[in-house]
Amino acid sequence: MEVNVYNIKGEDTGRKIALKESIFGIEPNDHAIYLDVKQFMANQRQGTHKSKERSEISGSTRKIGRQKGGGGARRGDMNSPILVGGGRVFGPRPRDYFFKLNKKIKTLARKSALAYKAQNNAIAIVEDFSLDAPRTKDFIAITKNLKVSDKKLLMILLESNKNVYLSARNVTGAEVQTVSGLNTYKVLNADIVVLTESALSSVYNVLI
Template sequence: MELSVFNIKGEDTGRKIVLDDAVFGIEPNDHAIYLDVKQYLANQRQGTHKSKERSEISGSTRKLIRQKGGGGARRGDINSPVLVGGGRVFGPTPRDYSFKLNKKLKGLARRSALTHKAAAGEIIVVENFDFEAPKTKSFLALAQALKVADQKALFVSEKISDNVALSARNVQTARLSNAFQLNTYAVLNCKQLVLTESAVAVINEQFKA
């Protein structure tokens, strides 16, 4: 697949760049995408949730009522789960939600996500760019020139300079990613994928099966 290369003013440079069919034109595997996204989201969870069980409640262990004859439940002490302020039964405990996926499956998921983007026409290629100084106005001008200012866009470059990173951090609809660290969730969690020429070269080379 060939795409036109635009400059930072949104003008067609007349150059074309090739998106390798081994990365952007495969038979997509949606289940691989599901597993990779599931793993990514699971890895974001801290897993620090915790509720106190009966033995962890700070309260008296004195038996409140006699065992029989009261006409109610045999609830024991004031820490009983059936009483307000008592412990919780089978409550959440700290745990690790992460799980392992094979490297080949993760690669397949990334290629499948990129293939979906390419098929939907949601990839824009722009020439390599940088800003002289960190200015949000400069980044907004770029986004408007590429007609992605009102859409959630992921800008991918081989190397993200400090000026570009600082210029984009206050733009809520824009995200930045290093081409080497591009992941399936980031690709799918945007409406437009904006790749620099150097990023395309890295992806074509690094993401092949």
């Protein structure tokens, strides 16, 4: 599969780049994608949730009603879970949601995500570029030139570029990512993936 290479003015450079079948032409593995996205989402969780259980509620420990004959459920003190203001039964406690995922599965998931984008013609290649200063209007002009301003955009660069990152930070639906930070969730979450030429070469080195 070949795609045209554009410059940031949206002009076709006349050159084409072949997307390697070993990444962009594979049969996507949905289960690998599911596992990788699940791990990514789990790692975003702080895990600081906490509710008070019966023993942690401040209140009198006096038994407020007799054991039997009251016509309702038996209950002890005011901290009983069956009363309003009482403790919670088996409430959430702080925990770590991290789980291990093999590198081969993560690699397969990223390949599958890129393959889905290639199947949907949602991959664009641009020449390497940089911005002299962080200006949001310059980044917006680039997206309009590439005709992707109305789409949720993921732009992948070879390495961190502060000016490009700051220029895109205030643009709704646009995100700038380096190859080293490439992950399945963000690829799938974007409507179109724009890679620079050097970033594409680096993707080959990372995923093959």
